[in-house]
Amino acid sequence: MMISPESYYEQYIKGKTKEQIRSAIHGLKQEMGRLKNTMESPDYVQEPIVHPSEDTSIHWTREYLERAKLAYVQAGGTYNLSKSEEKVVDFDANTDSICKITFSIGGFFGGYRSYVVEISDNLKAYTKLWENVEPLALLDTDNDETFTKSTFISALADLYIGEWRRSYSTQRFGYMVCDGTQWELEFEYNNGHKPVRFNGDNSYPYNFDKLKMLFGINDTEEVEDE
Template sequence: MISPEWYYEEHLKGKSKEQIMTSIRGLKQRIGSLKNSMENPYEDIKIFMHPSEETQLYWTREYLKMAKQAYAEAGGTYILSESEARAAEFDENIYSISKITFRVKKSADIFHKYVIEVLNDIITLSEFREHGLIKKRHKKNVTKTVFLYELKNLHIGEWRRRYSAKHDEFNVLNITKWEVEFEYSNEFKPKKFGGENAYPYNFDRFQMLFEVD
């Protein structure tokens, strides 16, 4: 992958607004394609890619930032799509998050519930048993600023509200349901995401915040 600065020199410098907008559309399509590929629940074996899809996604996001900046410099006014506006709204309120509740339930298992509470500069993680009693509780060894920065880098505002996979004779007996709810200290309404046997492309990284293996 090339640097954003080199991308600008090669693809954006001296271009018209229309040409830059074409680049923007192409980059957004590429981001969508990469996320769809990474979220494919039936793609058990992926062809080895170098750089990885995750790396490609990171740099394509950087190119998109550069393209939007170039578009503004060329006199254009970029209008956010509905999904982009929703993601931007989530990010704008991320430092007002007060509580994150993460629930997971497997068909043949009890549910697992994890709660992260944000109070001043203290981040507390609690794990609950099925009947609601606390199984364990401890303070995470990270500051609020660092924790929310890591959370913001997951681009959760871009997640779909629901993720689902088609059931077949094999996985109908192995259904895993999950739900995440974000609560805020300001007037921003709580946000929920969830799914059944399907997950956002970076779900493993998200679970790491809750110290889930």
């Protein structure tokens, strides 16, 4: 059972020195990395009876980490962002300036389908496969309604994409896979920020399925269509 960030603070942080809090922050970062590596491994199989799930544990560990950082500053420490944290802050700070998202996924033989979302005052979404272009309906399945600009950006923020690696490969886990599935996710901005890209070769972020759901990709339906 996970506890609230304030309960975590009361039990594990309150009354600690700056050095002890810094050590707790380091431990939480390591735990976040371990959980993500577990879910991103090609050998990962989610155990339905495990509570909390790794995904839930990642969520709460992130909350504990932010509370520990705050406590560190309150204790007189100066928290310096790592390079990876700087990338997260930069990505999050520019979320409202995203004007186009292109998500491409597929393989050499079947081609790559692109899911494109253009963001202005409204959303314009469509898919492209070879030369075929089709409109794409973006549905907020949690609320059973069509996404608006604000709800789509909010759902995007909930994925914490800024925390993702820029590139994913099975070689990280000692595997070599030929062909298979490749993907790329690109963000373009209207404020002069250079495009940000993420990609993978048969390897994916821990919450990749949630990204696909955001674009209306249902693997079950695709299998049935085949």
